[in-house]
Structure formats: structure tokens, C-alpha cells
Amino acid sequence: MEDKTNIRLTAAEMSGLWTQYINDTLVKCITSYFLENVSDEKVRPVIEFTLNTANQNLTMIGNIFKKDHFPIPVGFTDEDVNIKAPKLFSDTFMLMYLRHLSILTMAASSAMLGVVTRRDVVEIHKVVLKKSVELQDRTRDLMLEQGTYIRPPFISIPDKVDFVEKQQFLTGFFGKKRSLSSVEITHLFLNIQTNYIGKTLITGLAQVAEKEEVKQLLLRGKKMAQKHVEIFSKYLLEEDLPAPMGWDTAITDTTAKVFSDKLIVFHVSGMIAAGVGNYGAAMAASPRRDIGARYASLVPEVTLYAEDCANLMIKKGWMEEPPQTDDRDGLIKGEPLPE
Missing domain, CATH: 1.20.1260.10 (Ferritin, core subunit, four-helix bundle)
Incomplete structure (x- = not known):
């Protein structure tokens, strides 16, 4: 059977993997620090889950980078965090932060699933999406249990179906809104x-x-x-x-x-x-x-x-360059490649 992964990475696939890898190195630093400072034993497993997920993502993406001879990004390392530093944020905020992280990750992985095609890359983004949904469930359930989850406002249920009949629906600057x-x-x-x-x-x-x-x-x-x-x-x-x-x-x-x-x-x-x-x-x-x-x-x-x-x-000198297309005009003119 033909190996469907033995094809070049598209620009979208490079972008998604590169961005996810960088972000997971950041998440690893932050959750490692959170884990050293958390006091609530119910919050601890959620942080451990997030840290383990970041490590798994880095391994999966790193394997594709090695297979495709793609330079592995530097991202963030142990030098960028002091996990032994005193506590900076409360346990409640750590949980809220992780919930917000899951929302961002769900959005990013969903968007990438619409543009990636290589089977192994598709599977990675599916895993990332699944794990981010699980993180959302874990944080939401615990915040509801602890009484820290803030629901959006309640409004009345409509009596019937209505259709917009006047342009007044769009107004807002003058007159009655x-x-x-x-x-x-x-x-x-x-x-x-x-x-x-x-x-x-x-x-x-x-x-x-x-x-x-x-x-x-x-x-x-x-x-x-x-x-x-x-x-x-x-x-x-x-x-x-x-x-x-x-x-x-x-x-x-x-x-x-x-x-x-x-x-x-x-x-x-x-x-x-x-x-x-x-x-x-x-x-x-x-x-x-x-x-x-x-x-x-x-x-x-x-x-x-x-x-x-x-x-x-x-x-x-902190910004790592994302993958870029070749400078064709520069190559034609014989200009030296950027270091």
C-alpha cells in the first residue's frame, strides 16, 4: 500500500505544526511552574493533564519534523522559566487560564483541520482538538463544582419566530436603539x-x-x-x-x-x-x-x-522566523540567502 505520508508538507501544514510546536513549548514552561505552586489537589490533575498533553504534542510533531528534515524550532526551554519561584497566581486563576487556553487551542486546531491534507498531520490536529475539548470539559466541570464558573447572562426565551422588517434593526448611532x-x-x-x-x-x-x-x-x-x-x-x-x-x-x-x-x-x-x-x-x-x-x-x-x-x-533577537517561501527574485539575481 502506498505511504500517504511520503509527500511534502504544504505551507499550511508547516505553519500549523510550527505554531503548535512553539506554543506547546510555552505551555510546557507555564504548566511546569503551575504544577510546582498549585495547592488545590483538585486543580493539580488538570495541570498535569495539560503538561502531559503538551509533551505528547511536542513528541508527535518533533517526529514529523525529523522525518521531513525540518529544523526543529527552539521555542521555549527550561531557561525561560524558574519553576521554583514563589507563587504568582491563585489556583482559581490557574484553572481559568487553562480553560481559556483550551478555547484558543480548539479554535486553532479546528481551523487547521480545514486546510491540512497529509494523513499524519491531520491525525495530529485531531489529537490536539480532542485533548483541548477534554481540557475544556475538565476545567468547566471543576469550576462549576467550585462555584467559580461565570455563565453568560440569561435572557427570556422568545414567544415566537420573528423576521426583521425594518432597517431600524441595524441602527445604533441615533434615535432609539x-x-x-x-x-x-x-x-x-x-x-x-x-x-x-x-x-x-x-x-x-x-x-x-x-x-x-x-x-x-x-x-x-x-x-x-x-x-x-x-x-x-x-x-x-x-x-x-x-x-x-x-x-x-x-x-x-x-x-x-x-x-x-x-x-x-x-x-x-x-x-x-x-x-x-x-x-x-x-x-x-x-x-x-x-x-x-x-x-x-x-x-x-x-x-x-x-x-x-x-x-x-x-x-x-527573541522572534523566531516562521517558514517562508523562497525569494525567487533574489535567487535569480544571485543574492546571498539569509542566514
Whole structure:
């Protein structure tokens, strides 16, 4: 039987495997540290599951890289984390962080399954998706048990099916605004919650960062996250709907070095990239013009911050280059290949 894996990796397959590998090295560092500091014996197995999953993913992807003579990314190593450092985040926040991680991983692996074709690569993304769903189940169930899971707002069930008859459904800047739709509420809730998690994480990371320019960049990100929380919360509060709670009390007072500045800036940059995607999805799902316009007005601010994170990583030599296509014009002109 023909070996269906004996074909070249496509650009999409390289991208997915490379990104997943880098991210799993980061997850390995963070969960190794969490495991050393967790106190709740019910949270410990969830962290162990996440760490074991990251190690398994690294092995699977590493085997494909070796088979295809693909240079194995450096990512993050033991040098980027001090697992013996004092506790930085509460057990409750660790659990919330892992739940958020599962959401991001489910989205990424689902997207990759739509563009990869080689059988062994497809199987890897299926495994990643399955494990991320299991992590979501584990974190959700434990948070429900512990009373820390925050549900989206409840609204009344419609009496009947209705169809939009007037353009007023789209208005939002002038005159009477229609009530928020369930879809708009969902995106507002998720973006508030995501910004709260980001704000707490950034605050903690700023506390243990070493370089002053990294601290200043993180403080700017913290202010931006708080600003966005207030903007989105206002929409819910105006409709007498509850907004998600913050996690500011989830951080201890330690200032000891926990993670390298390289890991910190990369992690924040990745969160920002995910945030841009969330805003784009929310914009597309929000017919009320004032809400869509608000998301659109925030995207440039977020992307500029992401660019500043990238510039700092480039300046410090921290940014690993993803696989790129050949520079055909350069090859034709005989220009030397980049080192």
C-alpha cells in the first residue's frame, strides 16, 4: 500500500505544526511552574493533564519534523522559566487560564483541520482538538463544582419566530436603539472575560518582568485591557445585564523572576493576536451599527500594540522566523540567502 505520508508538507501544514510546536513549548514552561505552586489537589490533575498533553504534542510533531528534515524550532526551554519561584497566581486563576487556553487551542486546531491534507498531520490536529475539548470539559466541570464558573447572562426565551422588517434593526448611532441580540451579548461577554483574563495575566507578568521597557509595554497593555472591559461592559449594563467579574485579586505580591522577558512578550503578543480575531468575529456578528463600529475602532489600537510587541522581540533577537517561501527574485539575481 502506498505511504500517504511520503509527500511534502504544504505551507499550511508547516505553519500549523510550527505554531503548535512553539506554543506547546510555552505551555510546557507555564504548566511546569503551575504544577510546582498549585495547592488545590483538585486543580493539580488538570495541570498535569495539560503538561502531559503538551509533551505528547511536542513528541508527535518533533517526529514529523525529523522525518521531513525540518529544523526543529527552539521555542521555549527550561531557561525561560524558574519553576521554583514563589507563587504568582491563585489556583482559581490557574484553572481559568487553562480553560481559556483550551478555547484558543480548539479554535486553532479546528481551523487547521480545514486546510491540512497529509494523513499524519491531520491525525495530529485531531489529537490536539480532542485533548483541548477534554481540557475544556475538565476545567468547566471543576469550576462549576467550585462555584467559580461565570455563565453568560440569561435572557427570556422568545414567544415566537420573528423576521426583521425594518432597517431600524441595524441602527445604533441615533434615535432609539433596539435591544442587544443574544449573539451580540455572547460576543460582548466573551470579550469582557478575555480582556479581564489578559489584564490579570499581564499585571502578574509585569510584576516579575526584568527589563524596564518590557514592564512599560505590559503596563500599557494592562490599561488597554481595562479600557476595553469598560467599553464592552457598558453595553451590557445599559440593558441591565451582568458583566463578568475581574480577577485582580488572583495575583500574589511576589516580584521574583518567574519567566524570561522573551517568554513574557511572546505570550502577550499571542494573546493580542487572538484578541484581534475575536474582535473581527464579533464585528461580523453584530448588526447594530454602533457595536460593529466600536469593535472596528478598537482593532487599530490592538494591532499597533501587537506591532510594538513584535518590534521589541525583533530588537532583542527573541522572534523566531516562521517558514517562508523562497525569494525567487533574489535567487535569480544571485543574492546571498539569509542566514
